[in-house]
Amino acid sequence: MSEAELHVMQARMRGGVLSKARRGELQVPLPVGFLYDAQSQVMLDPDQQVQQSIRFLFESFRRLGSAGAVVKAFRNTKLLFPHRPRGGPQDGELIWVKLGITQTLFVLHNPRYAGAFVFGRTRTRRTLAGARQHKVPQEEWHTLLRGAHPGYISWEEYQENERRLQENAHALGPDRRKSPPREGPALLQGLVICGICGERMKVIYHVRSGIRVPDYLCDGRTVDDPQPVCQWISGAQVDSVVGQLLLEIMTPFAIEVSLAVQQELQARLEEVDRLRKEQVERARYEADLARHRYMRVDPDHRLVADTLETDWNRKLRALQEAQHGYEQQRQKDRVTIDEELRTRLHTLTNDFPRLWHDPNTPDRERKRLVRLLVEDVTLIKREQLLIHVRFHGGATKTVHLPFPRRVTVTPQAVVSEVDRLLDEHSYEAIARMLNERGFVSGYGKQFGGRMIARITIEYSLKSRFDRLRERGMMTLNEMAQRLGISTTHVKIWRAAGLLRAHLCNDKNEYLYEDPRPNPPRKARGVRLSKRLPGIENVPYCPTEVQCEA
Numbered sequence: 197m198s199e200a201e202l203h204v205m206q207a208r209m210r211g212g213v214l215s216k217a218r219r220g221e222l223q224v225p226l227p228v229g230f231l232y233d234a235q236s237q238v239m240l241d242p243d244q245q246v247q248q249s250i251r252f253l254f255e256s257f258r259r260l261g262s263a264g265a266v267v268k269a270f271r272n273t274k275l276l277f278p279h280r281p282r283g284g285p286q287d288g289e290l291i292w293v294k295l296g297i298t299q300t301l302f303v304l305h306n307p308r309y310a311g312a313f314v315f316g317r318t319r320t321r322r323t324l325a326g327a328r329q330h331k332v333p334q335e336e337w338h339t340l341l342r343g344a345h346p347g348y349i350s351w352e353e354y355q356e357n358e359r360r361l362q363e364n365a366h367a368l369g370p371d372r373r374k375s376p377p378r379e380g381p382a383l384l385q386g387l388v389i390c391g392i393c394g395e396r397m398k399v400i401y402h403v404r405s406g407i408r409v410p411d412y413l414c415d416g417r418t419v420d421d422p423q424p425v426c427q428w429i430s431g432a433q434v435d436s437v438v439g440q441l442l443l444e445i446m447t448p449f450a451i452e453v454s455l456a457v458q459q460e461l462q463a464r465l466e467e468v469d470r471l472r473k474e475q476v477e478r479a480r481y482e483a484d485l486a487r488h489r490y491m492r493v494d495p496d497h498r499l500v501a502d503t504l505e506t507d508w509n510r511k512l513r514a515l516q517e518a519q520h521g522y523e524q525q526r527q528k529d530r531v532t533i534d535e536e537l538r539t540r541l542h543t544l545t546n547d548f549p550r551l552w553h554d555p556n557t558p559d560r561e562r563k564r565l566v567r568l569l570v571e572d573v574t575l576i577k578r579e580q581l582l583i584h585v586r587f588h589g590g591a592t593k594t595v596h597l598p599f600p601r602r603v604t605v606t607p608q609a610v611v612s613e614v615d616r617l618l619d620e621h622s623y624e625a626i627a628r629m630l631n632e633r634g635f636v637s638g639y640g641k642q643f644g645g646r647m648i649a650r651i652t653i654e655y656s657l658k659s660r661f662d663r664l665r666e667r668g669m670m671t672l673n674e675m676a677q678r679l680g681i682s683t684t685h686v687k688i689w690r691a692a693g694l695l696r697a698h699l700c701n702d703k704n705e706y707l708y709e710d711p712r713p714n715p716p717r718k719a720r721g722v723r724l725s726k727r728l729p730g731i732e733n734v735p736y737c738p739t740e741v742q743c744e745a
């Protein structure tokens with residue numbers, strides 16, 4: 197069979213699969229809980245235990261709201277989950293396994309449990325690195341037939357579950373957004389960004405003379421990429437500066453000025469809109485022209501006709517894009533200031549200072565007011581304290597403050613001891629050692645890991661991280677690159693003693709010794725416990741302590 201024939205056949209077969217899918221008749225492997233009956237119709241697994249397990253999973257999610265909690269619920273009640281392996285000696289058999297998070301998410305995300313037939317939820321993209329599957333948004337699924345067969349939940353519940361899972365992913369994901377206002381007086385909670393590393397800063401409170409005082413703290417980056425504690429900034433001063441700033445901008449005069457600017461901008465936008473509209477008209481004209489050209493060509497003139505058709509298609513696409521872009525931009529620009537908004541703004545400016553100064557206004561409300569106006573606040577503590585406030589809509593304001601010196605009362609003996617111990621120990625470990633040896637802080641308190649971190653910054657001691665880096669230690673990512681393995685593998689090898697590492701903070705993150713000249717290598721089929729570090733990995737400074745934990 198020639199290459200061309202083969203190609204045509206493949207295309208036909210694919211076409212057949214797709215049209216079957218479109219009608220919902222395509223037989224695909226079913227998730228656990230469903231079977232095909234004799235007429236090839238999808239039915240619920242007649243095994244009542246299978247059905248109940250699946251119903252229990254959905255019920256738990258309804259109640260608990262997170263996939264992780266569902267897994268825990270199964271573990272706590274010692275319940276197993278049905279599974280039918282595909283391929284292998286047990287192909288298609290029903291076995292019972294411990295429910296894991298992957299399986300839970302698979303069930304929750306799978307629309308078949310809501311009785312829907314779907315096809316084309318993933319797409320394979322071929323790249324230089326090989327084929328990669330990626331998920332397609334719901335609007336782009338090839339086929340979605342609701343109510344195609346019996347299910348375990350309704351379509352509405354499925355959609356609701358998707359929404360909740362998405363929310364959970366946002367809340368836990370690396371790019372988590374600012375957090376909603378909580379109790380506690382720190383005005384800028386969830387809005388502060390560290391100007392040194394770009395992470396969001398945390399709020400921690402300490403009690404001084406019976407009052408909760410906030411501090412803004414950046415204790416380094418996310419897991420897997422350890423960084424030293426960047427900044428520790430006393431919160432009270434920052435809060436009062438930002439509060440003052442808000443009171444200044446919320447005056448009737450300031451609002452009047454910004455309204456005038458807005459109107460000026462609006463006039464200019466109309467001009468730009470006219471230009472954009474002309475662009476769309478031009479694209480439409482060109483598409484029409486291409487259509488005419490195609491219509492006029494002799495259909496027997498295949499090559500020419502094909503070229504013209506391609507050209508017409510391209511022009512149509514360009515027109516569609518232009519139209520879409522125009523509509524989108526127009527939506528974005530449509531912020532007209534009407535009389536009603538103007539009056540509302542004026543009342544707000546009068547109410548704002550009153551609300552702000554009222555001692556009965558709860559902290560949470562004051563924080564809400566800040567969020568109405570402020571997008572985020574960036575802090576940098578160097579010779580001066582720099583407070584950079586970004587308002588909604590893009591306006592910014594920067595305030596420089598003299599360095600907020602705190603009265604530091606830590607005994608000198610403690611400071612030098614911390615300095616000495618930092619070479620070999622983490623903050624948490626140092627605190628423990630000082631407490632055991634009877635040292636107390638300037639306020640007569642026991643030490644904790646965070647206090648040691650603060651002493652390190654306030655007395656300008658070199659951080660644990662910097663000390664280890666100076667000794668040539670590598671981060672997790674660097675080590676993974678150096679050995680050509682994944683970061684997970686590096687961690688496994690560290691735990692197995694193949695790599696020597698040192699705790700660099702209290703988040704269980706390590707920095708790694710360079711394993712030259714004989715780095716460990718992948719050895720398929722050899723147990724880790726059999727691969728003694730001495731054989732493959734000669735430590736280059738043998739007097740060092742092994743990893744402290």
Ligand SMILES: [Zn+2]
Nearest residue numbers: 390393414426
């Ligand atoms: Zn930082």
